[in-house]
Amino acid sequence: LCYNSDFPELKGWRIVMPWKSVAIVGVGLIGGSIGLALRKRGLADEVVGIGHRASSLRKAKSLGIVTRTTTNLKRGVAESELVVICTPVEMISGLAVEIAQQATFPTLITDVGSTKSRHPLAGSEKTGPESARADLFEDRVTVVTPGAGTDPARVERVESFWAALGSHVLRMTPRAHDQAVAMASHVPHMIAAALAAATSSDELPLVAGGWRDTTRVAAGDPQLWLPIFRTNRDQVLKALDKFEKVLATFRAALEREDDTRLTQLLQVGKRTRDSVAS
Amino acid sequence: LCYNSDFPELKGWRIVMPWKSVAIVGVGLIGGSIGLALRKRGLADEVVGIGHRASSLRKAKSLGIVTRTTTNLKRGVAESELVVICTPVEMISGLAVEIAQQATFPTLITDVGSTKSRHPLAGSEKTGPESARADLFEDRVTVVTPGAGTDPARVERVESFWAALGSHVLRMTPRAHDQAVAMASHVPHMIAAALAAATSSDELPLVAGGWRDTTRVAAGDPQLWLPIFRTNRDQVLKALDKFEKVLATFRAALEREDDTRLTQLLQVGKRTRDSVAS
Numbered sequence: 001l002c003y004n005s006d007f008p009e010l011k012g013w014r015i016v017m018p019w020k021s022v023a024i025v026g027v028g029l030i031g032g033s034i035g036l037a038l039r040k041r042g043l044a045d046e047v048v049g050i051g052h053r054a055s056s057l058r059k060a061k062s063l064g065i066v067t068r069t070t071t072n073l074k075r076g077v078a079e080s081e082l083v084v085i086c087t088p089v090e091m092i093s094g095l096a097v098e099i100a101q102q103a104t105f106p107t108l109i110t111d112v113g114s115t116k117s118r119h120p121l122a123g124s125e126k127t128g129p130e131s132a133r134a135d136l137f138e139d140r141v142t143v144v145t146p147g148a149g150t151d152p153a154r155v156e157r158v159e160s161f162w163a164a165l166g167s168h169v170l171r172m173t174p175r176a177h178d179q180a181v182a183m184a185s186h187v188p189h190m191i192a193a194a195l196a197a198a199t200s201s202d203e204l205p206l207v208a209g210g211w212r213d214t215t216r217v218a219a220g221d222p223q224l225w226l227p228i229f230r231t232n233r234d235q236v237l238k239a240l241d242k243f244e245k246v247l248a249t250f251r252a253a254l255e256r257e258d259d260t261r262l263t264q265l266l267q268v269g270k271r272t273r274d275s276v277a278s
Numbered sequence: 279l280c281y282n283s284d285f286p287e288l289k290g291w292r293i294v295m296p297w298k299s300v301a302i303v304g305v306g307l308i309g310g311s312i313g314l315a316l317r318k319r320g321l322a323d324e325v326v327g328i329g330h331r332a333s334s335l336r337k338a339k340s341l342g343i344v345t346r347t348t349t350n351l352k353r354g355v356a357e358s359e360l361v362v363i364c365t366p367v368e369m370i371s372g373l374a375v376e377i378a379q380q381a382t383f384p385t386l387i388t389d390v391g392s393t394k395s396r397h398p399l400a401g402s403e404k405t406g407p408e409s410a411r412a413d414l415f416e417d418r419v420t421v422v423t424p425g426a427g428t429d430p431a432r433v434e435r436v437e438s439f440w441a442a443l444g445s446h447v448l449r450m451t452p453r454a455h456d457q458a459v460a461m462a463s464h465v466p467h468m469i470a471a472a473l474a475a476a477t478s479s480d481e482l483p484l485v486a487g488g489w490r491d492t493t494r495v496a497a498g499d500p501q502l503w504l505p506i507f508r509t510n511r512d513q514v515l516k517a518l519d520k521f522e523k524v525l526a527t528f529r530a531a532l533e534r535e536d537d538t539r540l541t542q543l544l545q546v547g548k549r550t551r552d553s554v555a556s
Contacts, residue, residue: 141483170483177484183477184484188492191469193547194525198517199461205419205448206455206462207554210495214466217488218551222544229532229540239476240529244522247472251518254507262507266500269471273496276485 019161021046023080025073025095027060030112031086032132035065037165040134050076060129074102082161085111090227110144110158113231138166143181145174178232182239186232189225190240192218297439299324301358303351303373305338308390309364310410313343315443318412328354338407352380360439363389368505388436391509416444421459423452453513460513465521467503468514470496 022044024031031049038044049066050073051057057069070076077083077099085092085099092113099109142162146155159169172180196218199207229236246265253261300322302309309327316322327344328351329335335347348354355361355377363370363377370391377387420440424433437447450458474496477485507514524543531539 143484176480180481180484183481184489185486188473188488190528191473191525192488192492192551193544194528195466195469195521196547196550197543198521198524199550202454203458203461204550204554206421206458208463210466210470211462212554212556213491213494214470215547215551215554216491216556218544218547219556220548222541222548225544226537226541230535230537233532233535237529237532240525243473243476244525246476247469247518247522250468250472251515254511254515257508257511259504259508263500263504265475266471266496266503269474269493269496270498270500272474272477272482273470273493276482276490276493278490278494278497 018042019044019081021048021080021082023048023050023077023083024066024086025050025076025083025099026086026088027051027056027065027129027132028086029127029129029131030136031084032060032063032065032129033134033136034084034086034112034165035060036063036132036134037137039064039067041164043164048076048080056129060132063129063132065129065132073098077103077107079105080107081105082108082110082157085109085113088224088227089113089231108154108157110161135166137162140167141170142167143170143172143177145172145177147174175235178235179238182232182235183242186228186236187239187243189217189220190229190236191243192216296320297322297359299326299358299360301326301328301355301361302344302364303328303354303361303377304364304366305329305334305343305407305410306364307405307407307409308414309362310338310341310343310407311412311414312362312364312390312443313338314341314410314412315415317342317345319442321442326354326358334407338410341407341410343407343410351376355381355385357383358385359383360386360388360435363387363391366502366505367391367509386432386435388439413444415440418445419448420445421448421450421455423450423455425452456510456513457516460510460517461520464506464510464514465517467495467498468507468518469521470494 019038022038024035024047027035027049035047035049038047046068047066049057049060049069050071051060051069052071054071057066057071060066061069073095080103083099083103085095087095092111096109096111099107103109142165144155144159144162146152155171159171162169192215195211196215199211199215250262250265252258253265297316300316302313302325305313305327313325313327316325324346325344327335327338327347328349329338329347330349332349335344335349338344339347351373358381361377361381363373365373370389374387374389377385381387420443422433422437422440424430433449437449440447470493473489474493477489477493528540528543530536531543
């Protein structure tokens with residue numbers, strides 16, 4: 001039980017299991033938002049920010065994201081009960097192994113990678129600790145993906161961590177997660193980029209809201225997306241197959257002027273889209 | 279020269295060639311917005327609203343969209359210098375023929391169909407005269423698509439009409455227009471619908487901003503889109519070919535783990551998307 005005396009807007013007693021020390025590796029948008037949320041909600045006595053750029057760490061501390069900072073991974077994680085890895089996806093597995101070797105405590109390690117991992121569906125065009133928001137995880141879906149051998153008690157502890165930050169927590173196998181996220185995020189990105197790339201300069205003056213919406217994510221940073229595609233390659237290719245099969249049925253209906261079928265297909269798309277908030 | 283005395287916010291003298299009488303067939307979102315813009319800008323002495331539902335016509339008149347209404351096409355167009363057809367696309371060509379036969383005046387006929395026709399790239403989820411806005415065409419692109427035999431003076435008169443409503447006017451052949459709009463609007467709609475339809479219910483909880491943007495237009499009314507696809511079938515199929523070819527290069531780069539090529543493709547998509555306002 002802890003009382004959020006520092007934050008009068010969070011009135012009353014709330015049942016939480018506070019962490020003594022949480023270490024965050026990488027205090028950008030997501031790591032920073034975790035730190036802010038932990039502190040605002042009074043969920044951790046100490047939040048250690050770990051990174052390789054001293055300037056980012058200083059900024060994170062001055063923004064109240066962390067209580068202590070270090071560029072030394074071993075020292076940072078030594079006495080933490082929980083380490084949350086918030087680095088770009090390609091660094092996660094190496095760091096996880098290193099942390100497991102260096103932690104002296106029975107440390108719980110989790111991460112926020114968007115493939116093969118626990119995955120809070122948060123993110124934005126903005127980056128860096130200055131973009132962090134304590135409410136980034138509120139009412140968002142966070143997927144926890146334990147391996148077959150993961151201790152159930154530890155899985156529950158990680159789930160309660162995300163729930164305490166305000167997330168709706170889903171548990172999935174890593175494979176089911178990667179399959180879902182390929183269709184829900186990675187293939188839409190590839191489609192958006194392909195549509196933008198297929199549009200020639202004489203067609204561009206005619207683009208309206210539909211094209212703009214459909215291609216919006218193509219403005220994302222290729223350097224950020226490349227490792228996402230690379231690490232989820234098999235599932236992206238499978239989801240792409242699925243998309244292409246459906247698109248082929250649209251094409252076939254149009255080719256043979258089958259209005260009934262085309263209407264049906266448009267209706268299926270509409271029904272699915274309508275089932276999701278705008 | 280006309281002075282917008284009714285609308286003090288439009289100060290001063292503006293050089294315009296006012297129309298004595300403009301008839302609008304179909305006073306929904308687009309027809310209604312034309313009427314409002316004509317009246318607000320003092321561009322027409324009389325605006326006749328023509329439709330088959332008396333209730334819509336009454337609403338249009340009470341909203342100040344038109345000065346006179348009728349459900350009788352012949353009577354409505356008889357003394358109009360300009361008739362703008364703003365009905366669903368599949369009714370346009372039949373109406374144009376009928377109007378040409380019935381007009382007693384040397385009437386200029388134009389339309390707002392999104393295929394094979396002059397095409398203001400306006401529109402929204404909202405419909406009906408109550409959604410009409412006088413500024414719907416301001417700073418939007420309107421394409422005027424004269425046939426090979428159209429009198430140049432009449433083309434210019436139609437172009438000046440759209441320019442007077444605040445549009446940026448482009449002149450294209452009907453074919454070039456339909457090709458551009460297939461890629462800029464129709465194929466994005468089909469892709470959005472196909473992506474939504476390809477997403478299964480267990481993947482939906484994981485959709486985030488990217489999927490939402492990419493599929494947004496799939497919420498559009500299938501009954502509205504079917505005739506658009508039907509009337510622009512050949513160009514939609516060609517644009518779909520182009521999109522599928524580009525998507526195939528993305529797939530091939532991912533399949534053979536060609537990071538350089540994949541980055542290049544993402545960059546082309548980003549560059550094109552960045553060249554257009556958000």
